[in-house]
Structure formats: C-alpha cells, structure tokens
Amino acid sequence: MSKSKINHYEMLASMKQNERIEDALKMLKLTGMLATYNTLAQFANKENYTFHDYIESLLEKEILLKEDNRIQQWIQQAKLPYIKTLNDFDFLFQPSIKERDIKELESCRFIEEKHNVLFLGPPGVGKTHLAIAIGMEAIKKGYETKFMPLDILISKVQKAHKDEELQMHRLYKQLLNPKLLILDEMDFYDTDQTVSNFLFSLLIQRYEHSSTIFTSNNHYSEWGNLFNSKTRAGAIIDRIAQYSKIIYIKGKSYRLEYNLKKIQKILA
Ligand code: ADP
Ligand code: MG
Numbered sequence: 001m002s003k004s005k006i007n008h009y010e011m012l013a014s015m016k017q018n019e020r021i022e023d024a025l026k027m028l029k030l031t032g033m034l035a036t037y038n039t040l041a042q043f044a045n046k047e048n049y050t051f052h053d054y055i056e057s058l059l060e061k062e063i064l065l066k067e068d069n070r071i072q073q074w075i076q077q078a079k080l081p082y083i084k085t086l087n088d089f090d091f092l093f094q095p096s097i098k099e100r101d102i103k104e105l106e107s108c109r110f111i112e113e114k115h116n117v118l119f120l121g122p123p124g125v126g127k128t129h130l131a132i133a134i135g136m137e138a139i140k141k142g143y144e145t146k147f148m149p150l151d152i153l154i155s156k157v158q159k160a161h162k163d164e165e166l167q168m169h170r171l172y173k174q175l176l177n178p179k180l181l182i183l184d185e186m187d188f189y190d191t192d193q194t195v196s197n198f199l200f201s202l203l204i205q206r207y208e209h210s211s212t213i214f215t216s217n218n219h220y221s222e223w224g225n226l227f228n229s230k231t232r233a234g235a236i237i238d239r240i241a242q243y244s245k246i247i248y249i250k251g252k253s254y255r256l257e258y259n260l261k262k263i264q265k266i267l268a
Contacts, residue, residue: 032065033058071140078145078178084132093257094126096250102130105245106137110211111179116244117213118220124253127215131182134213143179150185150226157198168198175202179210186216186223196228200236207239214240 018038025034037058044054075083086106091099104110105117117134119127135145153175160167175181191199206212216223220241224233 030062032062035065036061074139074144075136078135078139078147080132080135080147081128081149082132083136084129085136086130086133089126089129089133090254093254094249094251096121097126097130097247101245101247102134105134108134108138108141108143110245111138111143114208114211114243116211116240118240118244118246119213119215119249120219120246121217121249121251122253123217124255125249125251126254127249128184130247131184131213131215135180135182138180144177145180145182146175146178147182147184148175150183150187151189153183153199154189154191154195157195158192161194172198172202176205176210180213181206181210182213182215184215186214186220186226187218188222188225191226191228193228196226196232200227200232203236203240207236208243212240220246 021037022034025031025037040054040057040061043049044057049057086102089102091097091102110117117131119130121127132147135147138145156171157168160171203212214220220237223237224230227233227236
C-alpha cells in the first residue's frame, strides 16, 4: 500500500463514524443518502425498521434525487422556453380539445410508435403550452427532448452556414438525435435554399425514426413555402401527415381573455 493511502486510511480511522460515512458518501457521490442517512437512521430506529428496510429506504432516496437531477438537467438541455404542465391547462376553457386525446399523448406512446403530433389553431389557444407539457412528460419518461421555434431554427441555420460546415453539422445532430423534437410556430417565413434543404433533410430523416410535435397557426397544407419546391413540400407534408395525430384547436384565445380580465380589474 502506498504511503499516501496509509495516511488516508489513518486519517479516516481517526474520524468519528459519521464523518467517515459522510466522506464515503461524498466520495461515491451519493448525495441523496448523504442528506438523509442520519435522520432516516433515527426514524428507522423509532419505527423498528429491519436493516434491509433501512437500506432500501436509503437507496430509494438516492434514486429519487438522481432522477430529479436528471430531469432538471434534461429540461435545461431541451431549452423549453418556460415550464408548463397539463395540470395548469384548463380543459373547460378549450372544449374543442378532447382531454382523452391529450392524456393519450401524455403517455408518450406516440414516441414509441415514432408518430408525430400537430397542434393547429389560431394564436393564444394553448398550442405551445400543450407541446411543452407533453415535452415535460417525455423528459420524465426518459425521452431526450428538444424545443425549437422555427424562426430561431432558421436564424441558427443561416448563422451556422456562414460560420463553417462543422457548426451546421452540429446543429443538424442536435435536432436529429432527440427522440422528441418540438418545432414551434411552423408559420410563414422566407426561407433561402440553405434553410429549406436543411429543413427538408431533417424532417425526412426524422420521419419513421423519431417523433416531432409541430405547432402552427396555419394548416399543414400551407407549409409548402418553407421547402422552396412544390414537389419537396408535397413529399414531406404527406409523410408528416401520414403518421400524425392532428389536434385542431378552435376557440377563444386564453391569452386575450386573460389580458381582458386584467384590464377589467384595473378599470373596476
Ligand atoms: P399558442 O401557442 O396557441 O399561441 P400558448 O400556448 O402560447 O398559445 O398560450 C398563451 C398563454 O395562455 C400561455 O401562457 C398559456 O399557458 C395560456 N393558456 C392557453 N390556453 C390555456 C388553457 N386552456 N388553460 C390554461 N392556460 C392556457
Ligand atoms: Mg405558440
């Protein structure tokens, strides 16, 4: 045994037992166990836990914390613009949406089946909210997710194209690899050949391999101008629609209603 190891063990031996336990837990990066082992030991003593019960509870704490950390990290990587959940969604306000359809999407079976989802409808009716909420569920269930508004994607492609080939490749991988991609606001933008090639190739490659949620104020049949060619547009749109759950949202803008109520309150 090397001198430094002997010193290390001698030092450990001189510590109190709690310090030794804490050192070991820190070294093994078991921060959930570190935070709970002492109080849980007292509780276990009081509640007559068996040794196995205690170890099992301690491991549960560690797993919960690690899972929580993973979810937080994946939410950050997904670049969700804000956090929205299905619990925050008022289905009574938007009766054109069948709650059962959304519950089905919440199960993320569509990701296993490599299907797409289209949320179509006017501004303010909750398309982005629902897409984010389903993205959150996907992350919790372990599907890597990425959120990208189409206008941001377009400017990123244009910037990457100007910079260098490598940047373009990196961006492409970022959008190709996630099990779930949320392309928000598929609306009208002037796209040059580089952008439409990128978009076409990305969607063709994702088709049948992974899932995409699209939100749009326009019907998907009107997305053609994004691809700079009628044939390409037809080919990609047919494929998208073939394996898609399409949810049409009709009705009032929640945003508008909310703002109106705020103004009425101020005036009252
Ligand atoms: P869209 O993407 O259709 O334009 P958003 O999803 O951005 O609309 O919704 C606008 C705002 O209204 C968001 O803050 C969203 O959380 C909220 N919102 C929309 N519909 C509902 C709803 N039915 N229940 C609760 N909040 C809603
Ligand atoms: Mg939106």
